Amino acid sequence: MTEAGYTTAARTSEFAFVAQESLAIPMFSVLAQDGTACCGADLSVVEQTVALRIYQAMLFTRVLDERMVAAQRQGRISFYLTSTGEEAASVASAAALSDQDMLMAQYREQGALALRGFSSEQFMNQLFSNELDLGKGRQMPVHYGCKALHYMTVSSPLATQIPQAVGYAYGQKLAAGEHVTLCYFGEGAASEGDFHAALNFAAVLRAPVIFFCRNNGYAISTPAEEQYAGDGIAARGVGYGLQTIRVDGNDALAVYLATQKARAYAIEHCAPVLIEAMSYRLGAHSTSDDPSGYRSKDEEQKWREYDPLVRLRAWLYRQQWWSEAEDKALDESLRAEMLAAMKVAEKIPKPKLRELVTDVYDTPSVELRRQQEDLEQHLKRYPEHYPRTAGRA
């Protein structure tokens, strides 16, 4: 029988609860909003190509989000979900990894996928559920996934990817390929049982996984103070025995540097790390939601002053790695690219009817085949009632 700390804990007769104050975790920050280095940070370690790659993916994401919200309002797609105001968190963390490291996302991390090179065409194919969508039009818009880019397909039930990431990382460890898994989730999802199971498993089984919490202040309408008590999600990492850091999620360079260190640690020690990135969800939860029912315009306005794009751009200008003219040109070309991709994707047909029954199992069961045949017969009888599949088996 082990004694679980009985013999190693220091003894005291001085009574004291251990409370949150003894574990107030600071926020790692290197860049001020005006683009100057802050907090005594040395930014000479950041390479120009990396910084530009991060910025360009952030801009790509901002433009994509703007364009698709407009498309949803015009009724061209059914649903969308922006990452406006927190692009730095997902983009810069992904930039600190090897492109072969696994990413397991929640749903608001399109920036990481953009950084990996998912094209505007690929985004549009998923958003329009056409037959080129890698997910075959089965899931709602924004549920991206791409094996070639090591990006696990998003699943709507929250937090389910967190323990899966631990298993994936454990497999990577056994394969000895020097790769890690980075798992994104919100501070809301961190309330789920799956989150707690995942941290405990990762710590005990020593999996090279980076838990990346995007703490953006809201889970739909529920503000963080109604989500958890105490010092945020980072404190839980410590509680479960993980290396933990809290970072300024609107500071792309801080996120990048922190994730770089986390990756190195995870690989060297074969152990998990938790990063809590503090940010704010500037937009609505999704296009189905109206934030005016639970927060003020003033509050949103205040957070616009921390815009992560503005901050990184200001630094790039100061470095003279990027100019206003280049910025304008990129913005315009991205807008044109999105519009063109959207027009093409809209016209591509929906997946074929037979894809209704494939992939349920490796091959459709006899019963499924029979159901499909019945369905085909039925559709032939009433083609005008099922216009999407009429005449297209």
Added chain:
Amino acid sequence: MQMNLLQAVNNALDLAMASQSKMICFGEDVGHFGGVFRATSGLQEKYGRERCFNTPLCEQGIIGFANGLAAQGSVAVAEIQFGDYIFPAFDQIVNESAKFRYRSGNEFNVGGLTIRTPYGGGIAGGLYHSQSPEAYFTHTPGLKVVVPRNPYQAKGLLLAAIRDPNPVLFLEPKRIYRASVGEVPEGDYELPLGKAELVREGSDVTLLAWGAQMEAIEKAAELAQAEGISCEIIDLRSLQPWDADTVCDSVIKTGRLVVNHEAPRTSGFGAEIVATVQERCFLHLESPITRVTGLDTPFPLVHEAEYMPDHLKTFEAIKQAVRF
């Protein structure tokens, strides 16, 4: 008063909270915002944050908490934001809520618990915003399962569910949350749990459904009527316990039965109904009982119209039954 189904649910919760100071309602976004569908709108303002509140985002926590609260003697009405997200709470519901009374020799029970959750497709919600999970729960002794079809039914059944001395799962058809509008009495009333309703009399074939699928069978009955087929329509309303007497009486009269549900066919609740009716009405049957159901696939996004057991598929099943 004219109300839609959501307003009827809200009204029932309001009346129950007014009449029972021990009633507490909670769930994700349920507090000030009133829930993502707004079923709990205004309740926090009226009854305070102690009786209507947001919980952390954790379904197993919500139902575990609700079980404890109900065991203490409170009336707990928990919302699970989508039926699809009830599964993290499956253990708390199936092993705990449902078995509290039995395993303790009635020392303890969670009779004060009602779990409300929107279910079903037809809203372009894809795999995870469209499921009809009723069969998983009807397989669980100790739990009641109720599904209303319109605002009047929703209010009366929900009030009965909240006051029923057993844990009840109350599935709300979200497809018709706003679309189904009807006359609802302002005052308090209850409709019986465990009783089906004969919605329309007919002589050739019995049509059976529940919740949002009632629309499909009613439309199918109209198509059939134009071809001279007379349909009797039953709303099962309560799936556990379910009213086999009303169903069998009708089948004995018409000699035929078509069961419609949105959930996949295999091991769907329709299978239970068909087995029971076949046992009890075998000699009265003029044709095989048929099921019109969802396919044995996860709920799709783009092929939703094809997947749904709609009025046309039901109409075809009616014709087959009658012309057998």
